[in-house]
Amino acid sequence: MRSSRQSPWLFAGLTVLVMLLVANCTHAQRQLPAFSNPVIPGLWTPDRMAEAESIDSPVPNDLGEDAGVSDPEPDAVPAAAEKTPYRDNAAVIGKLFFDTPEGPSVCSGSAVEDPARPGASSLVWTAGHCVHAGAKGTWFRNIVFVPSYNNEGLEGAARGNAGQGQVAPFGTWWADYAETSPQWIEQGGPSGGDGAAFDFAVLHVRPPDSGTASLQEAIGQAAPVWFDAPSATRIPAIKAWGYPASSPFDGERMFSCQDRPGRLSVDADQPTLYRIGCTMTGGSSGGGWFATSPDGALALVSNTSIGPADNTWLAGPRLGAGAKKVYSSVSDRFSSSRK
Template sequence: MHSTRPSFSGMRGRRRVLVAAGLAAALTLTATACESGDDNAADKPAATGSGASGGDKIEIPADIADRLKEHGIDVDDWKDGEWKNWDKDKWLTEAEDFVNPVIEGLWKPERMKSAKDPDKTISAKDASADQGVSDPAPAPVNATREETPYHDNAAPVGKVFFDSPEGSMVCSGTVVKDPRNPGKSNLVWTAGHCVHAGGGGGWYRNIAFVPAYNDLGKSESELANATPQEISPYGQYWADWASTSNEWIQGGSESGGAGAAYDYAVLHVKPESGSKSLEETVGTALDVDFSTPAAADAGTMGAWGYPAAPPYNGLIMHKCVDRPGRLSLSPSLPTMYRIGCTMTGGSSGGGWFRVVDGKTVLVSNTSIGPADNTWLAGPQLGQGAKTLFDNMSKEYGAK
């Protein structure tokens, strides 16, 4: 049974249920309200924002330093700018090569605002492939703004920042529950193309997650005088490990390619400052649904994210809610979900949610869409995605 009034509770406090209005079958995200006398309550936005406090330095872990050395990269040189070297022999590619040492203060508010979207589109010809399996393209659904403050309405949703050879980039992501670390998850779900370039490149660098970015939904002019807490209410979380599918690493491309149906990733993150887990700090997280329901049986799905390509500017959280159809790019690839949505690049990696037995769960993520921005498609999260997720939880969840 699928309810249209999801319930999604955080670790403590009362629940606030907010409706994605304007559609017959509304999907909601909820967050917790702080009612603890503890000044460090889990669901209270960090008072210090995104900056490190007290001059504390985060050291590069020995295992990361060792992996850099294996590729002839000096740790101090990396932090001083060697990370900008995208020469082929310096661009780490394989799954086990991921390194992401914290560079304190790199993601300043202005740098975050200037990050671009990693535009992933497919041509109309590709989108019409194998129409015997694909459903007709859906009618566009106009993206609507999320209610502010985001930490009350969609706390698990945030922005993923990273550096690529083309410059600083931005995607979207979602805080998800870690089954081996209940209540203390440090896991973020996003798209594979937000962490790895696919078959033509390697791992992106300086990957960081900012939940509830621009919490009050301020305009660009208003953000000029915004406090760090308004921009990053829970601070910044750097990825100390990332996993994406081998299919994306080998077959992904700028247009999605053969890796599009496997375009998902999981980040394990740590705070740039502080010691609490991401879930404790944000106050809530979502379960991941790996049941791959048929589109016809999945009910309503909603996609959340921060679209950055025109007519959007990446500063405001948006959402689309629709009933999914099927998209097949090839008979040899798994069918993807597709919904009508006008969100553009930058929303990539943002979670897709549905309701199962009254609970909101993550069922996919934004991967690709057409150049005219009328719909979005996301991968089905089957056994391969579940194995990747379980391995991340097992190997890195408690670190």
Template sequence: MRSVRAFATAVTASVLLLTACAGGGERGEWGGGGPAGPQAPTGERRDRAAPPPGGSPGAGRSGAEPRAKASETFSNPVVKDLWQPSRMAGATAAGTDVGAAPGGSDPAPEPVTARQVPRPYHRAMAPVGKVFFDRPEGPTVCSGTVVRDPARPGRSNLVWTAGHCVHSGARGNWMRNIVFVPAYNDRGRAAGRVGAAPPQDVSPYGVWWADWSQTSAGWLRHGGAHGDAAGSAYDFAVLHVRPEGGGGASLEETVGAAVPVWFGAPPADRISGVSVYGYPAADPYDGARMFRCTGPPGRYAPARRAPGLYRVGCTMTGGASGGGWFVDRDGATVLVSNSAIASTRHTWLAGPRLGRAAWEVFDAVSRRPSGR
């Protein structure tokens, strides 16, 4: 049931190779050679995550990225049996739609129709899942990915997602009752049948509660309804999770795989293709099934003084927010971004480049003592 190789093969089959790759990694299974954890842009093997050299890739004229901010107000106590299949099925999409960007963006890509991921998901895509949470509007859903933790090789409890899936941004608050469900709706039941399905079919690896969450200072300063266009460049977050029912096995051990994060990946014009995964839930999708888009990325500039984003043609809608963007790096499938914003007509998605601010968020969660 747990196949690291199947996961790597499934993603690699839909990922186009990087035009310019860093060397030094051995060819291997999901994530390839080297230590568990994010891969440094130089290709060096390190015991802990290494910050991208030279500061922020893609930084705008404003200079340095906002530094990571500690989330001391975060509180997310476990509410046992809250997220039953019926409540999950009724969660609405989280997403941010935007119009035209100011100058500096590449031409808008042609739309790429999202394709369903083969089922059952646990065979090849177990680390991809849904992030559920409560906000004032009610139960809401995003997507997320299990990522490697350099502090706990082979035993990661970390999930990568979007900032707006954990915090509402400027002048806002943390979301409540945040959980991660890997390989959600494993067999891809129709939306109308998910609510009455057995829990083991809807959450085959269980429900994992976030006991810590951290996002960027840039998202807390610029993101959300009271922020500005620059917020999307910092729309990323990391969760530390634990199983609802307790137990000694980590999330990575439970699902059988985790993906490395590549901080400081090349700009869009040096990447020939990316694969984007998620669970779109806004019309015309219903959130019941996992989809993917694959294509060459371009550069998207949300604001004149903000770092640029990656952008790719894709018809996925809200609910796919936070889903991973994957590339093949010397035979290893790695995460380079997450879905953050979409066009108002749902013809493309854009995700932040993961520079030093992203690494600082990740490193802060990785270094935090488990359960604190």
């Protein structure tokens, strides 16, 4: 008959086993699933695009008043409708569509240059929260970029009757890779501004319909990215573009705001954001912010990340070394391919 007393070696072995299992589970939880975005032909029809809604959540109106260095809240700048056709006036700006657990959603994005492929870039700049849910989340699915979406700015019945060529004049470009900042993945949240200082992402997109032209070759342009641009106090003006989709907008037309930027500090221990007065709403997230660079060209310096409940301003991250690392990583990944 065996004794009811258990060997201390048995307990030690079980303890080690449990610790290993816990460590393995913890390690597995921290591993970010690989980005996967297989093409589903015919998924993003004009009707499904029109039904997609913004998932953006506003931040408190008084965000940043007591955190670090924030300049006074700017006066609201009414969003101005972009001239049509968009392909002639703002060809690098487009609309992002993607699926979330809550359904189809929208953001904005910008075609940007690829240092590894001059003149033939297929890179798109947007916000991190437009491709990944942030802390405790994962990648969104079925992400596509539509440059010059709704090119003629059609509204109402005219938009409802528009064909694929009017809604997506350059086609629908599926993302085959995406990368965002590790800080967004670790800290990003749906509200409150968590992770906003690192809320940026870069996509690589593939030509529609088995084409061979790059995004830049197709639309004729790609914007340069200006990393480590001057602080808000040293930039005279920034202009932001996007497709605002929350009321009073419907996401069908492109708008912009131009203002002298100020600083917004969401967390005293993190970099300040650029902030401008603007009445654009959810859906404009990810849209490019542009300033005149030293060579006289407009260059992307930020993207829309957050805005308040009363829709009077927008804020976006200042693009430093971390943003450049993400950008270079995506560029390097496709540097040996033609598209």
